[in-house]
Amino acid sequence: xxxxxxxxxxxxxxxxxxxxxxxxxxxxxxxxxxxxxxxxxxxxxxxxxxxxxxxxxxxxxxxxxxxxxxxxxxxxxxxxxxxxxxxxxxxxxxxxxxxxxxxxxxxxxxxxxxxxxxxxxxxxxxxxxxxxxxxxxxxxxxxxxxxxxxxxxxxxxxxxxxxxxxxxxxxxxxxxxxxxxxxxxxxxxxxxxxxxxxxxxxxxxxxxxxxxxxxxxxxxxxxxxxxxxxxxxxxxxxxxxxxxxxxxxxxxxxxxxxxxxxxxxxxxxxxxxxxxxxxxxxxxxxxxxxxxxxxxxxxxxxxxxxxxxxxxxxxxxxxxxxxxxxxxxxxxxxxxxxxxxxxxxxxxxxxxxxxxxxxxxxxxxxxxxxxxxxxxxxxxxxxxxxxxxxxxxxxxxxxxxxxxxxxxxxxxxx
Amino acid sequence: xxxxxxxxxxxxxxxxxxxxxxxxxxxxxxxxxxxxxxxxxxxxxxxxxxxxxxxxxxxxxxxxxxxxxxxxxxxxxxxxxxxxxxxxxxxxxxxxxxxxxxxxxxxxxxxxxxxxxxxxxxxxxxxxxxxxxxxxxxxxxxxxxxxxxxxxxxxxxxxxxxxxxxxxxxxxxxxxxxxxxxxxxxxxxxxxxxxxxxxxxxxxxxxxxxxxxxxxxxxxxxxxxxxxxxxxxxxxxxxxxxxxxxxxxxxxxxxxxx
Numbered sequence: 235x236x237x238x239x240x241x242x243x244x245x246x247x248x249x250x251x252x253x254x255x256x257x258x259x260x261x262x263x264x265x266x267x268x269x270x271x272x273x274x275x276x277x278x279x280x281x282x283x284x285x286x287x288x289x290x291x292x293x294x295x296x297x298x299x300x301x302x303x304x305x306x307x308x309x310x311x312x313x314x315x316x317x318x319x320x321x322x323x324x325x326x327x328x329x330x331x332x333x334x335x336x337x338x339x340x341x342x343x344x345x346x347x348x349x350x351x352x353x354x355x356x357x358x359x360x361x362x363x364x365x366x367x368x369x370x371x372x373x374x375x376x377x378x379x380x381x382x383x384x385x386x387x388x389x390x391x392x393x394x395x396x397x398x399x400x401x402x403x404x405x406x407x408x409x410x411x412x413x414x415x416x417x418x419x420x421x422x423x424x425x426x427x428x429x430x431x432x433x434x435x436x437x438x439x440x441x442x443x444x445x446x447x448x449x450x451x452x453x454x455x456x457x458x459x460x461x462x463x464x465x466x467x468x469x470x471x472x473x474x475x476x477x478x479x480x481x482x483x484x485x486x487x488x489x490x491x492x493x494x495x496x497x498x499x500x501x502x503x504x505x506x507x508x509x510x511x512x513x514x515x516x517x518x519x520x521x522x523x524x525x526x527x528x529x530x531x532x533x534x535x536x537x538x539x540x541x542x543x544x545x546x547x548x549x550x551x552x553x554x555x556x557x558x559x560x561x562x563x564x565x566x567x568x569x570x571x572x573x574x575x576x577x578x579x580x581x582x583x584x585x586x587x588x589x590x591x592x593x594x595x596x597x598x599x600x601x602x603x604x605x606x607x608x609x610x611x612x613x614x615x616x617x618x619x620x621x622x623x624x625x626x627x628x629x630x631x632x633x634x635x636x637x638x639x640x641x642x643x644x645x646x647x648x
Numbered sequence: 649x650x651x652x653x654x655x656x657x658x659x660x661x662x663x664x665x666x667x668x669x670x671x672x673x674x675x676x677x678x679x680x681x682x683x684x685x686x687x688x689x690x691x692x693x694x695x696x697x698x699x700x701x702x703x704x705x706x707x708x709x710x711x712x713x714x715x716x717x718x719x720x721x722x723x724x725x726x727x728x729x730x731x732x733x734x735x736x737x738x739x740x741x742x743x744x745x746x747x748x749x750x751x752x753x754x755x756x757x758x759x760x761x762x763x764x765x766x767x768x769x770x771x772x773x774x775x776x777x778x779x780x781x782x783x784x785x786x787x788x789x790x791x792x793x794x795x796x797x798x799x800x801x802x803x804x805x806x807x808x809x810x811x812x813x814x815x816x817x818x819x820x821x822x823x824x825x826x827x828x829x830x831x832x833x834x835x836x837x838x839x840x841x842x843x844x845x846x847x848x849x850x851x852x853x854x855x856x857x858x859x860x861x862x863x864x865x866x867x868x869x870x871x872x873x874x875x876x877x878x879x880x881x882x883x884x885x886x887x888x889x890x891x892x893x894x895x896x897x898x899x900x901x902x903x904x905x906x
Contacts, residue, residue, distance in 0.1 A: 339792040339816065429820055431786075
């Protein structure tokens with residue numbers, strides 16, 4: 235029976251539907267923004283890893299996407315904490331976390347981890363695009379010229395020596411950025427994994443589960459966006475680049491799937507007190523979400539699509555979109571599904587996302603803000619692309635052929 | 649460089665035993681390892697609470713008193729204390745509810761809105777709940793800004809002027825004793841009526857209970873009734889497995905209580 239809720243006085247009451255016995259104060263307090271926040275940070279981490287594959291691991295066939303992936307991770311990174319501001323009931327006090335950080339709390343270090351990572355990404359973007367910025371600062375006039383002049387930060391030295399140094403620094407930053415990205419997202423996983431009251435979250439595997447899903451979502455969104463943008467720009471796409479990304483995606487997809495299923499198998503096997511209600515969530519109430527959408531459509535189908543040899547652009551695009559969708563569903567199922575079993579272990583809560591902004595709460599946690607948060611990274615990418623040559627560094631057909639041959643030679647060698 | 653088999657065995661054996669045995673003995677002789685790991689209650693002189701569920705009739709006066717005393721909007725479905733009703737039927741089915749936190753009291757046989765006949769019921773009882781003012785409160789541990797804190801006398805409080813409203817403390821409370829205050833929009837919870845107890849008065853709920861279900865006092869104080877009960881009777885706490893060391897002790901707790 236759903237308990238009638240009097241008035242809409244209480245935070246959480248408008249989107250929570252209670253069933254059976256839930257504690258009187260129990261509502262879904264962490265909702266859609268806590269879904270989007272790890273989703274966006276995950277995309278950041280994945281996109282950054284992709285750009286580092288070229289910079290650090292010498293995967294030369296990924297050169298055309300490395301700049302794009304780097305700038306895209308910056309766009310996503312800027313948006314990553316915004317869902318939290320919508321989530322806080324006192325957003326203007328957000329900076330209290332910096333004024334009186336309480337380091338026993340798993341979330342108090344977020345702003346510091348975030349700012350560290352942000353400075354690494356911003357610095358790398360600057361070093362990677364510096365020659366272009368200097369050139370534009372010299373050529374362009376007016377407001378745009380002024381913007382580029384500011385962006386040079388007064389450094390106009392583009393001699394060979396300076397550029398070599400730039401290259402070295404950006405390589406170091408990319409290398410440092412990988413553990414930083416892993417830390418940022420593993421840390422988000424820790425925030426969930428350390429909540430001892432929610433059985434679905436409380437597992438030491440959580441940081442690794444989050445990290446792997448982060449990498450696959452970031453790789454996948456880069457593949458999908460890259461193919462879409464290049465197709466719309468009617469530009470030649472080197473299939474070798476796409477396939478190389480697809481191969482990395484496949485590898486991480488397998489690890490992510492293994493970790494997620496290990497978690498569930500472990501819960502089922504140990505069958506602690508909460509397993510009765512947890513299995514009800516997994517196999518009944520969230521069965522479509524978890525089994526069909528998150529695992530079936532989001533992992534197994536793309537895995538099959540990617541494992542069949544000779545993936546083309548359409549197949550890679552579809553597989554990548556499915557992976558992104560699957561990871562979003564995973565965040566949803568973890569956050570909403572985890573909380574929808576009552577802490578009394580004797581009842582359930584359903585989340586009904588507010589569609590129309592009928593009140594401040596309904597607006598803050600509603601559909602309009604969700605769409606805004608999910609669209610903004612693409613808007614930022616569009617803006618950045620106006621200022622920096624994000625998509626210009628691409629392979630010609632000849633270059634693509636050279637890299638294709640090089641890869642097949644390497645593969646034959648191994 | 650070469651090593652004879654004899655030297656290898658001799659020196660290897662000496663080195664491994666030489667490190668393992670002294671360090672291993674540290675573990676064996678560690679005083680904590682000998683001591684009991686069961687702590688029945690805090691060693692501090694701190695506030696504690698006793699609920700005698702065998703006496704509770706579900707009148708809801710405590711909930712009402714708390715709402716009025718602490719200015720939690722009466723009609724809002726959040727409360728610092730509430731009373732749960734447990735009904736176990738002859739069929740073995742358990743029905744639990746707490747409509748409106750029981751602020752209007754229980755007046756009819758309708759758990760979860762179901763009509764239940766008297767002779768269907770195997771056992772039924774009421775369990776008042778409130779913040780457990782844990783010795784190791786996980787809500788305090790997770791507050792990112794330190795807005796929630798424990799006082800030296802064992803009461804967990806929230807600073808309304810500093811709380812950012814992230815809800816992490818609410819999520820981390822095993823008892824769901826916390827909620828967002830409908831007016832000030834910050835995390836809110838039972839304070840043991842800190843404004844009253846520091847003046848020598850009882851919490852409003854204890855004051856309002858007509859049946860002596862709720863008792864309040866200091867631990868480790870030989871004159872305190874609460875301390876006598878906790879020390880001499882068989883009491884239980886809710887969800888001890890979370891390690892929070894709750895300091896609301898229950899008499900007559902049943903295993904179906906959540």
